Amino acid sequence: MILVNGRVKFTDFTRKVGISKRRVHHKITDILGYRKVSARWVLRMLIDKMKVERRTCAKLLHKYEEEIETFFQQIVTRDNNGCTIMTQRANGNQWDTDTRTDDHPRNSKL
Numbered sequence: 001m002i003l004v005n006g007r008v009k010f011t012d013f014t015r016k017v018g019i020s021k022r023r024v025h026h027k028i029t030d031i032l033g034y035r036k037v038s039a040r041w042v043l044r045m046l047i048d049k050m051k052v053e054r055r056t057c058a059k060l061l062h063k064y065e066e067e068i069e070t071f072f073q074q075i076v077t078r079d080n081n082g083c084t085i086m087t088q089r090a091n092g093n094q095w096d097t098d099t100r101t102d103d104h105p106r107n108s109k110l
Contacts, residue, residue: 002028006040 001008001016013024028034033043087096 002032002034006042 001013010021010024013028014021017024033045035042087098
């Protein structure tokens, strides 16, 4: 029932299975490993994709913390013709632009 409809309520289980709410709660949370999040039943364990995303985010946040002074001093943009890198000068008022074109133009996807 949980796999088909994540918004199933305890009362639906008790009616269908014929056991108490307490036993239903025990079986769903302790045995199956589900928990309620925003009125939906979700697994407690992270799937592999979620773990990779969390590691990637953690690495980016760590990199940002290390380079916080220079993080916003460089902007990289891409279009069909190539890549433009804009670097802020030391005085902070002007930007240097370096445009690199690709040999094989492609659609830019963000």
